[in-house]
Amino acid sequence: MELKRTLVRAAVSRPGVLLATSPGATRQRLAVEAELARRGWACVGGPAEADLFVILGDREGEDEDEGEGGEGDWVAALWQGIPAPKARVWVTDPGRVADALDSGLADLVRGEHGNDHAPDAPDAHHEHHEHHEHHEHHEHQQNGDHPTPPSDHGGHDMHGGHHGHAGHDMGLVEGLPMADRADDRDGLRLDVLHVPLGPVLADWPAGLILRLTLQGDLVQEATVEPVTTPPSPHPPFWDEPWLRAASGEHISRGDAARRLCAAHLDSLGRFFAVAGWDDMAARTRHVRDRALAGAAAAELTSLVRPLIRRAQRSRTLRWLTTGLGTLPAEQARQRGVTGPALVADGDAYNRMLVWLDAVDRSAADCDVTEALDPAEVVGPRGRLDTPVPPSRALLDSLPRLLEGTEFACARIIVASLDPDLDELTHVQAPGTVHSHG
Known part of the structure; x- marks a missing residue:
């Protein structure tokens, strides 16, 4: 028995971690990602690869039936899909992440939750959960300077096998039946397949479900479906400085700039990861963490400029992403x-x-200390003084950007917009930011 425990400890000293982030839990996610990087623990793309399940967000409704797409459903289904030995922890306090991970590791070593199965999710909700990614972390990048290019057609397998842009599994539902046949643009009769992505995928907007109708390699139709989440009185983490300034608080321009810098680095880290440039994604997230930790402007500038040069000089990245999800300014304004x-x-x-x-x-x-202008209500994703949150407009733009594109490109298009579903859960107090300046 002691030998078995020793072997288990050795196997889980660096467990594979599956993150399940609820909308509104950005602060918790950032704290967990920073701690995982410090420990050298890897985030995995799906339940089959996971040892430790880390759930981020409030525990309200944890054991309740929240309806189709509700948080309780997909958390339970993901837990069921993780093979034993396994353990899970729920992180609600960003300040206690290390304690939570230590507790989860201890449970994993003891086999505390190895046979602890959550209640079965209703069959009607099964499709939300069986398609999660299984990333293959490639080490074939050219000296870490370029993302891994995709295969000729994105590795599209109509039977639920490997899908991906730049070597990533796009996460089809196993055993999903073909719905029907229809004519494609060349007049051929091709199978039509309905594919859901989300709500939990690595490098994916928290709480987003994207339903795609595929014909061959092409997206024929796309529907956006955010996970149902209770309204929150707390401002979205990335928009917080501008919303607080608009409500009358003194916020420095430097604090707002720091949050903006970190927000865009967070988006870039996701973008690079989806494009297959894992080394660049990790470096970008390290700089994001330094920005959030309060690093001085001189240090941040010395860290971001080499990253910017690498990204701008990468011909492979340009080749992978040019022409995807074109959104002219006039169409953007209309939406x-x-x-x-x-x-x-x-x-x-x-x-x-x-x-x-x-x-x-x-x-x-x-490091700028002068006060942020309360009328400057523009967060990382757009204006915050309009009736529609900026990320709502981004989500509304997604279907048209995806329709007619290759399936292997869908995740890059989503990552290039990076909508923040925290903005959809925020309920503003009466009399706060409304008018458009």
Whole structure:
């Protein structure tokens, strides 16, 4: 028995961690990701690879039936899909992440929850959970300077096998039946497949379910379906400085610049990861963590500029992302888009360049002490003084950007917009930010 325990301890000294983040739990996610990086524990793409299940967000409704797509459903189904030995922890306090992970590791070593099965999820909700990613972390990048290019057609397998852009599994539902047949653009009769993505995938907006109708390799139709989440009185983490300033609090321009810098680095880390550039994603997230930890402007500038140069000089990244999800400025305005996606006036690559430019400028301003203008209500994803949250406009733009594109490109398009579903859960107090300046 003691030998068995020793072997288990050795096997789980660096457990595979599956993160399940609820909308509104950005602060917890950032704290967990920083601690995992410090420990050298890897995040995995799906339940089959996981040892430790880390759930981020409030525990309200944990054991309740919240209806189709509700948080209780997908958490229970993910837990069921993790093979024993396994353990799970729920992180609600960003300040106690280390304690939570230590507790989970101890449970894993003891086999505390190895046979602890959550209640069965209703069959009607099964499709939300069986398709989670199984990332293959490639080590074939050219000296870490470029993302791994995709296969000729994104590795599309109509039987639920490997799917992906730049070597990533896109997460089809196993055994999902073909719905019917229809004519494609070449007049051929091709199978039509309905594919849900989300709500829990690595490098994916928390709480987003995207339902795609595929014909061959092409997305014929896309529907956005956010997970149902109770309204929150707390401001979205990334928008917090501007909303607090608008409500009359004294917020320095430096604090706002620091949050903006970290927000765009967070988006860039997701973008690089989905494009297959894992080394660059890890470095970008390290700088994000330094920004959130209060690093001085001089340090941040010295850290971000090499990253910016690497991204701008990567011909492979340009080749992978140019032409994907083109959103002209005029169409963006019509759809209510007000942030970087409007400024970019172009495709996924253009949106990345806008993020890089904003990171460079905001890193240099992190030490500015003068007060933020309360009328300057523009967060990382757009204006916060309009009736529609900026991420709502981004989500509304997604279907048209995805329709007609190759399935292997869908995740890059989503990552290039990076909608923040925290904005959809926030309920503003009466009389706060409304008017458009």
